[in-house]
Amino acid sequence: MKTRHFLLFLCVCCSLSTFAWKRETIWPKGKMPDAQAHQIAAMTDEAGQKDFKADKHRIAYLEWFDAPAADVKKNGCMILISGGSYQCCCDVSLIKQWRERFTQLGFQCVNFVYRTPRPTGLPIWQTAWEDGQRAVRMVRSEARKRGFDPERIGVISMSAGSHLALLLATSSQTPAYAPVDKLDTVPCHINWALVNAPAYATTDGETGTPALRQGYGVDVRLSDVFKFDEKTCPISLHHGGNDPYTPNGSTLVYRELRKRKVPAELHLYPGKGHGAFGLERGIEFMTQMGFMGSLQPEEEIMKRYAGDDARREKVTEDVWPEGRMPDAQDHQCKPYIEWHFPKELKTKAIQIIYSGGSYNGNGPDGFEVAPARRYLNERGMTVVTMRYRTPRPKNLAKHTTAWQDLQRAIRIVRSKAESLGLDPNQIGIMGSSAGGHLTLMGVTSSLHQSYLPIDDIDKQPCNVQWGIGIYPAYALTDGASDPNTQNGTPDDAVLVPDFSFDLKTAPMLFVHGDADVYASMGSVKTWEKMRSMGIQSELHTLATRNHCFQRTASPGTGSYTWLERIGDFLNYILK
Numbered sequence: 001m002k003t004r005h006f007l008l009f010l011c012v013c014c015s016l017s018t019f020a021w022k023r024e025t026i027w028p029k030g031k032m033p034d035a036q037a038h039q040i041a042a043m044t045d046e047a048g049q050k051d052f053k054a055d056k057h058r059i060a061y062l063e064w065f066d067a068p069a070a071d072v073k074k075n076g077c078m079i080l081i082s083g084g085s086y087q088c089c090c091d092v093s094l095i096k097q098w099r100e101r102f103t104q105l106g107f108q109c110v111n112f113v114y115r116t117p118r119p120t121g122l123p124i125w126q127t128a129w130e131d132g133q134r135a136v137r138m139v140r141s142e143a144r145k146r147g148f149d150p151e152r153i154g155v156i157s158m159s160a161g162s163h164l165a166l167l168l169a170t171s172s173q174t175p176a177y178a179p180v181d182k183l184d185t186v187p188c189h190i191n192w193a194l195v196n197a198p199a200y201a202t203t204d205g206e207t208g209t210p211a212l213r214q215g216y217g218v219d220v221r222l223s224d225v226f227k228f229d230e231k232t233c234p235i236s237l238h239h240g241g242n243d244p245y246t247p248n249g250s251t252l253v254y255r256e257l258r259k260r261k262v263p264a265e266l267h268l269y270p271g272k273g274h275g276a277f278g279l280e281r282g283i284e285f286m287t288q289m290g291f292m293g294s295l296q297p298e299e300e301i302m303k304r305y306a307g308d309d310a311r312r313e314k315v316t317e318d319v320w321p322e323g324r325m326p327d328a329q330d331h332q333c334k335p336y337i338e339w340h341f342p343k344e345l346k347t348k349a350i351q352i353i354y355s356g357g358s359y360n361g362n363g364p365d366g367f368e369v370a371p372a373r374r375y376l377n378e379r380g381m382t383v384v385t386m387r388y389r390t391p392r393p394k395n396l397a398k399h400t401t402a403w404q405d406l407q408r409a410i411r412i413v414r415s416k417a418e419s420l421g422l423d424p425n426q427i428g429i430m431g432s433s434a435g436g437h438l439t440l441m442g443v444t445s446s447l448h449q450s451y452l453p454i455d456d457i458d459k460q461p462c463n464v465q466w467g468i469g470i471y472p473a474y475a476l477t478d479g480a481s482d483p484n485t486q487n488g489t490p491d492d493a494v495l496v497p498d499f500s501f502d503l504k505t506a507p508m509l510f511v512h513g514d515a516d517v518y519a520s521m522g523s524v525k526t527w528e529k530m531r532s533m534g535i536q537s538e539l540h541t542l543a544t545r546n547h548c549f550q551r552t553a554s555p556g557t558g559s560y561t562w563l564e565r566i567g568d569f570l571n572y573i574l575k
Contacts, residue, residue: 021066025059026134032059033130033177034122039115041131043082044090060131062138063111065099067147074106074292076152077139079190081132083159085199086124086208087117091158094276098156101279105292108148110139114164124200124208125225128164130177136168137186154192154291158276159245162198166253169193169235171227189231192291194282196238197274201226201249215248216532222252228260234543236265236285240272241536248531251524254541258489258521263289263543264514265558268527270507270536270572281540287556288543298552299560305371308340310378315339319386319408326451327401332389335405337412338364339384340373346380349426349574350413352464353385354406356433356473359398360391367551368432368470375563381570382422384413388438398474398481399434399498403441404451410442411460426574428466428506430566433518433547436472437498440526443467443508445500463504466573468566471512471547474498475522488519495525501533508537509569511562513545538569 041060046052068074080098082091099109114131118124136153143150157165167176172189179185205211206223213220237254239247247268257264265285267278286292319325319335337352355368363369364385373383388405392398410427417424431439446463453459473479478486478493486493508530510523520541527539542549542558553559 022064024062024064024138026061026131026138027059028181031180033180034119034127036119036127039117039119039127041113041115042089043092043095043113044084044088045092047088060112060114060135062135063113064146065103065109065111067108068103068106072104072106073147075147075149076154076291077108077110077143077146077148078102079135079139079153079155080109080111081155081157081161081165082113083157083161083197083199084116086128086160089113089116091161094158097279102156105283108146118208123225125160125163125167126176128160129167132164132168133172133176133188134183136172136188136190137183140188141183141186151191152291153190154194154286155190156194156196156282158196159199159274162195163200165193165195166198166201166226166235169195170232171225171229172231173229174227190233192233192286192289193235194238194285195235195250196276197240197243197245198237198249198253199245201253202246205245210244211246211249215246222249222256226253226256228256232257232260232262234263234289236267236282236543238267238276238278238282239269240275240277241268241270241531242272243274245274248528251528254524255489255521258487258514264541265543266524266539266541268537268539270538281558284556284558284561285543288545288554288558292556295554296556298554300552301371301550302367305374308374308377310342310374311340312343313339313341315341317412319405319412321455324454326404327393327396329393329401331391332393332401333387335386335388337384337386337409339382340377341382342377342380344380345382345421347574348421348423349428349570350382350384350417350422351376351428351430352409352413353383353430354388354435354438356431356435357390358473359402359434362388362390362435367548368435371550372430372563372566375566379567382420384409397498399438399441400450402438406438406442407446407450407462408457410462410464411457414460415457425465427464428468428573429464430468430470431472432470433473436469437474439467439469439508440472440475440499444505445498445502446504447502448500464506466506466569467508468569469508469510469523469526471516471518471549472510472522472526473518475526476519479518479522483517484519484522488521488525493521495529501529505530505533505535507535507573509565510537510539511565512539512541513547513549514541514543515545516547516549518547538565538572540565
């Protein structure tokens with residue numbers, strides 16, 4: 001037992017806990033690589049105590065928390081990793097939150113405390129990485145004894161801890177240190193990672209600073225410390241859109257995972273700075289991936305949102321006056337809008353919604369429109385649904401007549417809003433698939449005239465205050481007319497020229513399946529473009545999910561709760 005020293009530890013900081021847990025140092029005495037006299041291994045609550053003795057806290061350790069109750073046990077382990085700029089381990093409250101939540105969910109939890117502050121004469125992450133690989137080996141070696149599967153080990157992390165988590169998730173086949181004993185024959189890969197606000201991921205900040213150029217620039221790229229080897233595991237990335245440790249680091253990691261077909265999720269939060277966001281999204285990711293146990297049977301969304309109990313009235317009207325429709329073609333359907341007024345009006349904002357259909361068909365009553373309409377009526381919002389002209393027009397771009405219909409519909413809604421007690425300056429648009437492409441047209445190109453004015457309604461502006469794109473299609477050049485041929489991942493797959501990104505471009509919410517044949521990179525690259533313009537948007541990709549992810553979905557997954565992302569986004573926009 002010389003290599004494993006156990007202590008009973010009663011935490012003196014009430015913000016962490018009042019219970020005693022077991023600590024286990026991870027290095028044999030005298031065998032810790034790159035030992036440096038200024039480094040300690042301690043959380044800041046303990047290191048800040050008056051009687052703290054640094055010489056008793058030189059070796060990185062694991063702190064094993066109480067096992068989960070037998071009736072909820074998930075047969076897995078969560079390693080909790082604090083951030084602190086590689087200068088300290090400071091996320092005491094996060095460790096407590098994660099420990100409570102994942103123990104409740106049935107996971108054995110263990111706090112991993114690595115050496116800080118930064119080593120001298122080495123990369124800032126080197127000693128922490130050494131500690132990390134050794135810690136994973138120890139966790140795996142104790143799996144049977146502690147009652148979990150050695151191939152069900154996940155991590156959750158923050159900031160510098162997330163940089164370390166990415167090293168563990170992507171680079172386990174690169175030894176961080178020379179072996180010191182038999183334990184180092186145990187594999188050090190992990191099986192999944194929930195990564196919050198990874199710091200130092202781009203080359204403009206990899207030496208240990210906030211991203212000097214916010215992650216942008218022709219010479220700024222993902223740090224090459226991440227190897228993305230054959231043991232790279234599924235990752236859920238969570239990042240605030242205003243984080244000085246740039247969210248572009250997370251989008252670049254996501255791009256590399258997609259190149260290798262590693263299931264992943266990316267969750268980007270508008271207006272948020274440096275912090276840990278979306279814990280429930282990470283749990284949904286684990287559920288979708290099967291780390292929480294077998295998925296429940298999928299349920300049809302149209303059955304879940306089957307009634308119009310929250311609707312007071314429906315009113316239908318044509319988009320164009322008789323004989324005045326531009327580019328009229330006989331083979332196309334007649335466009336119209338429907339007003340759906342809630343029984344209890346709770347906001348003066350208006351949401352316009354329409355479906356996809358490859359620009360070859362569309363309708364306002366299917367699974368891409370009706371559930372969202374009913375959900376928003378329940379929230380007290382007025383919804384306008386639209387049927388635009390399809391199939392594709394002849395001798396024109398595929399979206400031309402639909403774009404005309406959308407611009408006209410927005411103008412009609414704006415012209416009537418005030419008389420209906422609604423706000424003409426709080427209008428959003430939402431579409432799925434081809435309808436998502438149409439939403440991008442409406443959001444980014446409202447100053448671009450799609451038809452000649454025909455009456456006073458066309459004096460109204462057709463810009464909107466927000467957009468919601470659900471798996472938008474045709475956004476990238478490698479999928480401008482059909483599914484993306486290269487998954488949208490290569491750098492030469494760029495945004496199509498359809499989108500002007502003019503001065504009226506509005507923020508957006510994107511929700512996209514990670515495995516969508518109309519690549520999720522279309523949403524990611526649009527998000528990146530908007531951020532570069534100073535526009536804060538929100539994005540969620542859903543691991544393993546393809547096009548039309550919401551038609552049927554398993555409870556507890558992001559594909560099941562996706563309408564709540566719309567509610568969250570509208571809370572942000574309308575606050």
